[in-house]
Amino acid sequence: LFAGEVEFLKGVVAMDGLPPSDRIEVCFAGRSNVGKSSLINAVTGRKAIARASNTPGRTQEINFFTVQDALYLVDLPGYGFANAPLPVVEKWQRLLKSYLSGRPTLRRVFVLIDARHGAKAVDEEIMSLLDRSAVTFQCVMTKTDKVKASDLEKSLATTRAALTRHPAAFPEIVLTSSEKGDGISTLRAIIASID
Ligand code: GTP
Ligand code: MG
Numbered sequence: 001l002f003a004g005e006v007e008f009l010k011g012v013v014a015m016d017g018l019p020p021s022d023r024i025e026v027c028f029a030g031r032s033n034v035g036k037s038s039l040i041n042a043v044t045g046r047k048a049i050a051r052a053s054n055t056p057g058r059t060q061e062i063n064f065f066t067v068q069d070a071l072y073l074v075d076l077p078g079y080g081f082a083n084a085p086l087p088v089v090e091k092w093q094r095l096l097k098s099y100l101s102g103r104p105t106l107r108r109v110f111v112l113i114d115a116r117h118g119a120k121a122v123d124e125e126i127m128s129l130l131d132r133s134a135v136t137f138q139c140v141m142t143k144t145d146k147v148k149a150s151d152l153e154k155s156l157a158t159t160r161a162a163l164t165r166h167p168a169a170f171p172e173i174v175l176t177s178s179e180k181g182d183g184i185s186t187l188r189a190i191i192a193s194i195d
Pocket of ligand 1: 030034051053054055056059060076078079142143144145177178179
């Protein structure tokens with residue numbers, strides 16, 4: 001699937017700008033700076049198709065990427081702290097929530113969690129929104145290259161505990177490092193298996 005063409009389609013700033021729901025779609029959600037855009041680059045094998053940066057709040061639109069006209073990969077703005085004016089951030093948050101709860105072809109939301117921190121209250125808020133909307137989500141730990149094995153175990157434990165409270169959660173947690181490439185082929189295989 002990912003050996004084929006991946007293209008940036010468009011950045012969306014309002015619900016009426018969404019492309020037609022004419023194919024399945026998966027998206028990458030998570031706190032600002034958790035590594036959403038970097039993970040899209042890693043999964044597609046395209047170094048900079050999604051813009052990543054060390055400044056929280058880099059991604060400010062809902063960005064649609066097409067994979068072989070078969071699938072949309074969607075990069076979302078982060079939730080939680082972002083380096084942008086409050087009214088702007090609040091506008092993205094509203095858009096994000098409308099998108100996550102109202103997109104008929106959205107098959108799975110990857111909820112990215114920093115391997116150093118585990119699931120936080122804001123992550124659980126998003127998980128609850130997905131529960132209410134009956135949208136399946138799956139947790140992906142990011143930046144595993146930055147964490148000691150013992151700390152990773154702690155993050156996994158808090159995240160697993162959080163998942164038990166969320167009926168829409170997919171039980172398996174994927175461990176990834178966009179930097180080192182760990183878990184990327186696993187994630188690709190998961191995405192390719194979604195129909
Ligand atoms: P926003 O768009 O601002 O919400 O951020 P994002 O979630 O898209 O994060 P982004 O991919 O821009 O990455 C944020 C920072 O983390 C960048 O400096 C990345 O280089 C770094 N980063 C992302 N993934 C990894 C990883 O697996 N390992 C390491 N060491 N750094 C990473
Ligand atoms: Mg981003």
